[in-house]
Amino acid sequence: MADDPVVRLVALATAALIVVVLARMVAGHRQTPQPIDLRAAGLPGGLVLFTSTECANCATVRSMLAATGLRPREVTWELEPATMERAGVGAVPLTVVVDGDGAIIEQWTGVPSRRWVSRAVAAARRVTAPAP
Structure with missing residues (x-):
């Protein structure tokens, strides 16, 4: 089943999505992007x-x-x-x-x-x- 290209593609897409979500979460707790006045x-x-x-x-x-x-x-x-x-x-x-x-x-x-x-x-x- 792990050799199935569809399963591999879904696993890769899921991993990429997790990386993007985590990166955005971490970025949200860094320096504020919008300046305040x-x-x-x-x-x-x-x-x-x-x-x-x-x-x-x-x-x-x-x-x-x-x-x-x-x-x-x-x-x-x-x-x-x-x-x-x-x-x-x-x-x-x-x-x-x-x-x-x-x-x-x-x-x-x-x-x-x-x-x-x-x-x-x-x-x-x-x-x-x-x-x-």
């Missing part, structure tokens, strides 16, 4: 975390950031929907590092890697550090 939302420089009270992954990201000692400006959908809409946030959790002018330095949708969190926190500390 924090200037329009009037948010300060530093670290901003967009969340929802219904989001389990939001709590995970909140804990990851709390462990760094840096407190992000958290924008919760249920409390500040207009701010999230002005910023153009389409998914949560969304973690963003913003410079003093409101330009985005880094952003990530989903649960970021610890390496990304370390890099983002370092960038946020540079942004929020007092000038010499």
Whole structure:
């Protein structure tokens, strides 16, 4: 039966589909493809975390950031929907590092890697550090 060309073709197509689906899932948890506009939302420089009270992954990201000692400006959908809409946030959790002018330095949708969190926190500390 494994020698049947139709079975081989179906198996190959199934494997290819699985690879494509997994690649898209992984890509969905990387840096956010669409830019958001924090200037329009009037948010300060530093670290901003967009969340929802219904989001389990939001709590995970909140804990990851709390462990760094840096407190992000958290924008919760249920409390500040207009701010999230002005910023153009389409998914949560969304973690963003913003410079003093409101330009985005880094952003990530989903649960970021610890390496990304370390890099983002370092960038946020540079942004929020007092000038010499």
